[in-house]
Amino acid sequence: MPRPKSDFEQLHPCDFYTAEELLKTDQMYTVYEIARLLQGLDPDAELEAETEDILLDWAIPWVMNNADDLVIAEPEADDEPGYYGLKSDDR
Template sequence: MPVPKSEFDRLPPCDFYTPAELLEADQMYTVYEIARLLQGLEPEAELEAETEDILLDWAIPWIMTNADDLVVAEPRSDEEPGYYGLKEE
């Protein structure tokens, strides 16, 4: 249910990183690593499964929104996720 804005002390702008600000040009990242980076964490940070699920809710739309600036690599094995990286100019 919606709540009034007046219930919040602070309402900063909803500003997300651009792919170039978030990702290293010579690296490829899993969606899990991107989720961590979007929260200011290290890509290999240990998280509880429930926390990781919440972070994925932010990362998946970010990837879709920024798809024009990204490249994707197929998993190297069936046990591995796909990878995303910056598209070269």
């Protein structure tokens, strides 16, 4: 249910990293790894499932918003996530 803005002590701008600021040009990342990076965590950080679900709420819109700057690679198996990386001239 929506809440009034006055319920919150502080409101922050909704600024996200650009794809170039977040990702290394020679690496491909799963959406789970991107979710961790958006929070300043190591891409391999261990998280509880509930925490990871919350972080995905940030990562999925970020991927969609930055889609023009990204390339996609197929997952290695049907039950695994795909990979995202920066577009580059060499590939």
